[in-house]
Amino acid sequence: MSNVFTINNLNLHYGDFQALKDISLDVERNKVTALIGPSGCGKSTFLRCLNRMNDLIDDCQIDGEVLYHDNNVYDKNYDVISLRTKVGMVFQKPNPFPMTIFDNIAYGPRCQGIKDKTELTKIVETSLKKAALWEEVKNRLKENAMSLSGGQQQRLCIARAIAMEPEVILMDEPTSALDPIATLKIEQLINDLKENYAIVIVTHSMQQAARISDNTAFFHMGELIEYNTTDIIFTTPANGKTEDYITGRFG
Amino acid sequence: MKKNKNWIQNIMRSFHINSKKEIVDFFVRLIFMISTIISASFIVIIVAFIAREGIKPFVTDNDGLGAVNLFKFLSGRVWLTGTTFQSNLYSVGFIIINTIYVALLSLLIAMPIGVLTALFIAKIAPKKLSSIMRTVIELLAAIPSIVYGLFGAGVILPFVYNFAKTLGIQSPGGNSVLATVIVLSLMILPTITALSEVAIRSVGKDIEHGSLALGATKTQTHFKVILTSAKSGIFSSAILGIGRALGEATAVSLVAGNSQNGPSFGIFQTTSTLTSTMLQGLKETIGIDYDIRFSVGIVLMIVILITNMILNYVKKKVGNVNVK
Structure with a gap:
């Protein structure tokens, strides 16, 4: 068993507000790790620490360690660009670029300097196949990605992340803007993807966490209350707060 | 009841x-x-x-001078005012070309500068600086054209004159294509910058973050995603910019030199635009020389209409992406 991420004593402040309090947790390879908890508990903030997307927020201060393969990503000299090529991200709202489906997938590789057309074509095809979108779009790669349905757009965003051949995929409530059928497709996809990637997913739906994840972390008020395998969290949680949350007594 | x-x-x-x-x-x-x-x-x-x-x-036969030939009017290369009231040999063919030529050159200069400035203000500059810059740009856009014209006459003309002199070219007081293009670029720059800045700022943060999360650098994100997402709005700014350049009269007539023949492509040649031709001596003339300026007005309206139609067509072709 090996960990891709090891987080030690992570604290995060937005100005005076402490959004994360002394978080320590490991993210395992080829596992789906779910982050659950009520709104504002810090789970999305935590997720964004893993690929340093919090850098984009003014007034955000971080201390503690986020070790990605034993290197602290918050080291001054750490190459954040290469981190983000290895740690992909899928957002809450599908955010395809306003360009063709092909260009959307090819965007990441092109930014890394891949120009060869046949290589790009190959990357686009394999990525779309892995994201279970190929059959639906193979004849319309030149169409604008905005013409896809919401669920297709989200799978396109997953394909876009896969095109970078990342090691980890971070997902921030990827199904909250989708209908139940599209949600089901994404969940099946996540299940397939964990063969090759470590997946960290933030979700509001406890059923979803129970269905798709191997490990579950429960956050509350910026603290990590409990982290264990999903089975244990949902059957025999150690903490009273976790039990209250998963049984729907608050949150 | x-x-x-x-x-x-x-x-x-x-x-x-x-x-x-x-x-x-x-x-x-x-x-x-x-x-x-x-x-x-x-x-x-x-x-x-x-x-x-x-x-x-x-x-009409223009008080005995005979009717103006429409074909010659549209295609000729001389605007005859030297023997005013004695002839009907007016033509705007070369003036149409001059007008479009200087407008396009100005757009060519103002567009890249304006869009890059807009990008800087919207995405790169620190908040305080960008709000100052935004105010400055808005002020510049509100300056009346005669002020640009005076600036052109007082600063640009001597500059062009001296510049031509160092190259060994005799420029008539600096009145030239170059001076016209500089003044027009300065005039349309704020318009283009302000509108492009709004277009760039309205590109969703989610798209920007999506790009950064893929390991794209900020520069790659700005050029490949943000500018392409904003291109529809940027095109609109170009349309308004070129509209202003085509329709500008006061400032242009102060620096163009109002040449009577052409077309003038050399940057140190004097030039004339449809608007400057209309304006020149309008108050001191009668008969055909007066009426013909209204004909030029029709031509100008048609030129602007066609330019707008072409640009709108191109905009639709390349910019139909802001589907949300």
Whole structure:
């Protein structure tokens, strides 16, 4: 068993507000790790620490360690660009670029300097196949990605992340803007993807966490209350707060 | 009395008015409609007036000089005013080309500078600086054209004159294509910058973050995603910019040199645009020399209309991406 991420004593402040309090947790390879908890508990903030997307927020201060393969990503000299090529991200709202489906997938590789057309074509095809979108779009790669349905757009965003051949995929409530059928497709996809990637997913739906994840972390008020395998969290949680949350007594 | 009420109700019904509230609604809509009719009818009146005056040189014999030949008017290379009132040999062919030439050159200079400035203000500059810059740009856009013209005459003309001199070229007081293009670029730059900045700023943060999360650098994100997402709005800024460049008269006539023949492509040659030709000596002339300026006005309107149509077509072709 090996960990891709090891987080030690992570604290995060937005100005005076402490959004994360002394978080320590490991993210395992080829596992789906779910982050659950009520709104504002810090789970999305935590997720964004893993690929340093919090850098984009003014007034955000971080201390503690986020070790990605034993290197602290918050080291001054750490190459954040290469981190983000290895740690992909899928957002809450599908955010395809306003360009063709092909260009959307090819965007990441092109930014890394891949120009060869046949290589790009190959990357686009394999990525779309892995994201279970190929059959639906193979004849319309030149169409604008905005013409896809919401669920297709989200799978396109997953394909876009896969095109970078990342090691980890971070997902921030990827199904909250989708209908139940599209949600089901994404969940099946996540299940397939964990063969090759470590997946960290933030979700509001406890059923979803129970269905798709191997490990579950429960956050509350910026603290990590409990982290264990999903089975244990949902059957025999150690903490009273976790039990209250998963049984729907608050949150 | 009862009969009278029925009569009112019938009218109300015919306008689909069934209650008191709908009466108010009806009158408010009426006010909107009247305002629209007033503003729209002015366009019709102006166009009709210009057209009526502008057609005169072609259909009357112009007090014995003979009618102007429309084909020669549109294709010729000399604007004859030296022997004013003695001839009907007016032509705007070269002036049309001059006008489009200087407008396109100005756009070519102002567009890249304007868009890059807009990108800087919207995405790169620190918040305080960008709000200062935004105010400055808005102020620049509000400066009347005569002020740009005076600046052109007082600063740009000597500069162009001296610049030409160092190259060994004799420039007539600096009046030239170059001076015109510089003044026009300065004038349309704020318009392009301000509108492009709005377009760039309205590109969703989610798209920007999506790009950064894929390991794209900030520069890659700015050029490959943000500019392409904003291109529809940026194109609109170009359309307004070139509209202003084509329609600018005062500033241009102070620095163009108002050449009587052409077209002038060399940057140190004097030039003339449709607007400067219309403006030149308008108040001191009569007869055909007066009427022909209205014909130029028609040509200018058509040129602007066609340019806008072409740019709008291109905009649709390349920019139909802002589907949300």
